Amino acid sequence: MTDATDDDRLARGQARLARITGRSGQEVMAALDGIAPDFARYIFEFGYGDIYSRPGLDLRTRMLATVAGLVALGHAERELEVHIGSALNCGATREEVVETIMQMALYAGFPAALDALFVAKRVFAARGNDAPAPVSE
Amino acid sequence: MTDATDDDRLARGQARLARITGRSGQEVMAALDGIAPDFARYIFEFGYGDIYSRPGLDLRTRMLATVAGLVALGHAERELEVHIGSALNCGATREEVVETIMQMALYAGFPAALDALFVAKRVFAARGNDAPAPVSE
Amino acid sequence: MTDATDDDRLARGQARLARITGRSGQEVMAALDGIAPDFARYIFEFGYGDIYSRPGLDLRTRMLATVAGLVALGHAERELEVHIGSALNCGATREEVVETIMQMALYAGFPAALDALFVAKRVFAARGNDAPAPVSE
Amino acid sequence: MTDATDDDRLARGQARLARITGRSGQEVMAALDGIAPDFARYIFEFGYGDIYSRPGLDLRTRMLATVAGLVALGHAERELEVHIGSALNCGATREEVVETIMQMALYAGFPAALDALFVAKRVFAARGNDAPAPVSE
Amino acid sequence: MTDATDDDRLARGQARLARITGRSGQEVMAALDGIAPDFARYIFEFGYGDIYSRPGLDLRTRMLATVAGLVALGHAERELEVHIGSALNCGATREEVVETIMQMALYAGFPAALDALFVAKRVFAARGNDAPAPVSE
Amino acid sequence: MTDATDDDRLARGQARLARITGRSGQEVMAALDGIAPDFARYIFEFGYGDIYSRPGLDLRTRMLATVAGLVALGHAERELEVHIGSALNCGATREEVVETIMQMALYAGFPAALDALFVAKRVFAARGNDAPAPVSE
Numbered sequence: 001m002t003d004a005t006d007d008d009r010l011a012r013g014q015a016r017l018a019r020i021t022g023r024s025g026q027e028v029m030a031a032l033d034g035i036a037p038d039f040a041r042y043i044f045e046f047g048y049g050d051i052y053s054r055p056g057l058d059l060r061t062r063m064l065a066t067v068a069g070l071v072a073l074g075h076a077e078r079e080l081e082v083h084i085g086s087a088l089n090c091g092a093t094r095e096e097v098v099e100t101i102m103q104m105a106l107y108a109g110f111p112a113a114l115d116a117l118f119v120a121k122r123v124f125a126a127r128g129n130d131a132p133a134p135v136s137e
Numbered sequence: 138m139t140d141a142t143d144d145d146r147l148a149r150g151q152a153r154l155a156r157i158t159g160r161s162g163q164e165v166m167a168a169l170d171g172i173a174p175d176f177a178r179y180i181f182e183f184g185y186g187d188i189y190s191r192p193g194l195d196l197r198t199r200m201l202a203t204v205a206g207l208v209a210l211g212h213a214e215r216e217l218e219v220h221i222g223s224a225l226n227c228g229a230t231r232e233e234v235v236e237t238i239m240q241m242a243l244y245a246g247f248p249a250a251l252d253a254l255f256v257a258k259r260v261f262a263a264r265g266n267d268a269p270a271p272v273s274e
Numbered sequence: 275m276t277d278a279t280d281d282d283r284l285a286r287g288q289a290r291l292a293r294i295t296g297r298s299g300q301e302v303m304a305a306l307d308g309i310a311p312d313f314a315r316y317i318f319e320f321g322y323g324d325i326y327s328r329p330g331l332d333l334r335t336r337m338l339a340t341v342a343g344l345v346a347l348g349h350a351e352r353e354l355e356v357h358i359g360s361a362l363n364c365g366a367t368r369e370e371v372v373e374t375i376m377q378m379a380l381y382a383g384f385p386a387a388l389d390a391l392f393v394a395k396r397v398f399a400a401r402g403n404d405a406p407a408p409v410s411e
Numbered sequence: 412m413t414d415a416t417d418d419d420r421l422a423r424g425q426a427r428l429a430r431i432t433g434r435s436g437q438e439v440m441a442a443l444d445g446i447a448p449d450f451a452r453y454i455f456e457f458g459y460g461d462i463y464s465r466p467g468l469d470l471r472t473r474m475l476a477t478v479a480g481l482v483a484l485g486h487a488e489r490e491l492e493v494h495i496g497s498a499l500n501c502g503a504t505r506e507e508v509v510e511t512i513m514q515m516a517l518y519a520g521f522p523a524a525l526d527a528l529f530v531a532k533r534v535f536a537a538r539g540n541d542a543p544a545p546v547s548e
Numbered sequence: 549m550t551d552a553t554d555d556d557r558l559a560r561g562q563a564r565l566a567r568i569t570g571r572s573g574q575e576v577m578a579a580l581d582g583i584a585p586d587f588a589r590y591i592f593e594f595g596y597g598d599i600y601s602r603p604g605l606d607l608r609t610r611m612l613a614t615v616a617g618l619v620a621l622g623h624a625e626r627e628l629e630v631h632i633g634s635a636l637n638c639g640a641t642r643e644e645v646v647e648t649i650m651q652m653a654l655y656a657g658f659p660a661a662l663d664a665l666f667v668a669k670r671v672f673a674a675r676g677n678d679a680p681a682p683v684s685e
Numbered sequence: 686m687t688d689a690t691d692d693d694r695l696a697r698g699q700a701r702l703a704r705i706t707g708r709s710g711q712e713v714m715a716a717l718d719g720i721a722p723d724f725a726r727y728i729f730e731f732g733y734g735d736i737y738s739r740p741g742l743d744l745r746t747r748m749l750a751t752v753a754g755l756v757a758l759g760h761a762e763r764e765l766e767v768h769i770g771s772a773l774n775c776g777a778t779r780e781e782v783v784e785t786i787m788q789m790a791l792y793a794g795f796p797a798a799l800d801a802l803f804v805a806k807r808v809f810a811a812r813g814n815d816a817p818a819p820v821s822e
Binding site: 242243244245246247248 | 790791792793794795796
Binding site for chain 2: 046047051052054056057060061062064065066067068069070071072073076079095096098099100102103104105106107108
């Protein structure tokens with residue numbers, strides 16, 4: 001539908017990942033190097049270059065929806081830790097993250113929500129009192 | 138922590154449910170009557186009277202987070218249908234609902250997202266071209 | 275550890291299945307005939323001949339635990355319908371079945387519990403007012 | 412439906428939690444303090460004050476059903492560890508806990524059951540040879 | 549990493565989807581038209597143009613792995629029906645499909661496997677006695 | 686259907702487990718000793734003596750299907766580690782294991798696939814450069 005090349009998507013995705021997660025994506029590439037480098041590329045191109053680059057939903061809401069989905073999955077602790085941080089980076093408050101997680105107790109049960117609150121506690125503690133400035137879109 | 142009575146929570150929850158879902162809650166009470174009437178009460182009191190009555194996160198974002206969580210669960214089709222409607226009632230646009238669902242493909246896979254898009258399609262079709270006015274909080 | 279033959283396990287399992295589910299198992303064999311007849315055999319031999327023939331936990335509690343597990347899975351509606359019936363056959367009351375399901379709202383969320391209550395309602399309605407005599411072990 | 416206040420439910424829930432888990436609930440409050448104190452309150456009020464205070468199903472069976480549900484979820488290891496202990500506190504034998512877990516292999520697969528058996532092993536070992544007296548209801 | 553354009557990926561993906569599923573993909577586009585046309589595009593581009601176009605694993609094994617994964621998910625019945633057909637299209641025998649499903653009883657439980665066997669039965673019946681010639685890669 | 690005794694199945698299963706996993710099964714028996722020795726027996730008899738001893742699907746494909754199913758479950762990390770090794774033991778290449786895992790991103794989401802790739806990385810690293818000779822069936 002477009003003549004964007006894969007290189008365009010890759011560059012767009014890497015920029016988007018950096019903006020959302022506050023990381024460079026180098027650590028994902030390094031972790032997957034030697035085993036599945038293309039998977040890192042798909043995360044950049046499809047995950048961030050396609051999906052997270054879409055208009056139609058503001059980034060703050062996107063990240064809170066992601067937090068909700070990861071809590072509901074129940075098993076995605078590492079990813080949840082990254083994206084609680086992403087939600088804060090994108091303008092969500094700590095209170096909004098906590099509310100999103102608590103609400104999932106209704107849909108995915110108390111253990112999933114309680115485990116996620118403990119992950120949030122770790123993320124908040126690691127950031128200390130410095131509330132990062134939210135990104136502009 | 139408060140001296141709110143269960144009756145207060147029940148009334149608050151029923152009002153909140155009506156505002157969010159656009160339903161009276163009578164159909165839930167009727168469906169559970171004769172088998173588990175207390176479960177209807179818990180939905181009102183705890184679900185809507187406690188959780189959905191909390192400040193700290195706007196209703197539109199709450200409902201999009203709920204949609205995300207229900208997509209990730211994978212098996213909650215009936216509930217998803219109700220709350221796609223709730224999201225629209227609370228000020229989310231159809232586009233925002235669709236974006237939320239599509240994004241879950243990243244976390245819960247394409248089948249969960251695709252099934253949810255078909256549920257959204259049914260909800261949108263049932264509402265026709267009448268975009269309901271969003272509720273005020 | 276024993277010199278029980280597969281034929282022994284099969285016979286024991288079929289008897290156990292009949293006692294628990296109130297069905298002969300013929301309908302499972304018929305449904306799987308021509309596609310996976312050995313799978314019916316494993317259900318009889320391993321499911322009922324091995325696991326459900328174990329001492330150490332009474333059948334009524336076993337079946338309520340099964341109901342709880344199936345509610346938590348979220349997607350096993352057909353199996354849940356069979357084993358709500360099994361729980362009643364094994365001496366659980368309708369109230370106990372309902373309590374077991376409601377309690378799962380805490381662990382697997384309200385949608386899983388609510389869907390299961392509707393399954394229970396169908397099972398109870400199909401049985402009418404005739405409370406079957408519980409099996410003796 | 413009642414004029415019980417939230418304070419009544421809180422007190423009832425805290426007493427119930429202590430009786431079931433053998434813990435005071437202070438460690439949950441402490442863990443959630445500064446992040447989501449209301450979530451601790453919901454666990455007490457709704458989880459233990461409402462659901463676990465219901466008549467209609469004996470506590471021993473309730474806790475074995477909870478163990479079954481948590482095994483089926485697959486990801487709730489911390490909660491499973493607490494409630495294997497709760498099941499023992501409420502009069503279930505170690506053998507009954509093991510039977511409940513093993514039976515879940517039929518419904519949630521061998522890995523979920525095997526992981527849960529290892530959790531049970533840790534709980535049993537921590538209790539040594541002292542079989543605690545079961546609580547009376 | 550390449551200068552393939554999105555149009556290249558789209559064309560490659562549509563061809564790949566047709567080869568694997570024996571469908572044109574038009575019905576997916578039609579179903580998503582008016583609600584989420586880009587999601588159909590992602591299925592073609594990322595799902596079939598990227599992932600299913602990779603070398604390194606033969607198509608028959610890919611499709612049996614997909615069947616296994618969908619059985620384990622438990623809730624993806626519609627997708628499972630499509631890809632049991634895809635597995636047959638890609639050279640797997642009916643027996644191999646059945647073996648793959650039965651084996652999942654060990655990992656995801658008997659209900660997930662049993663439900664999947666019934667889906668397979670429907671797919672096989674719809675194809676009658678005509679065993680389609682497998683695709684070449 | 687046969688007059689194989691449980692002892693036959695046990696011996697067959699232990700041999701099959703050794704061939705597939707490259708372990709003796711003694712460590713499973715030891716881990717379950719004193720808590721659930723019969724569960725080790727079921728793993729041998731039913732898991733390996735019945736299911737994994739079936740003809741109709743080659744071992745390499747069986748193990749890649751198992752890897753796919755375990756990735757989709759999301760919570761079975763320990764088992765996944767064992768069976769990534771089993772897949773290699775049964776003739777799958779490292780590349781095929783990686784392709785199988787990556788493909789599951791489509792069905793179970795990126796976090797499940799990414800976590801599984803890290804497990805694979807550990808398994809590959811522990812094996813070093815020694816590619817074990819695949820077993821013959």
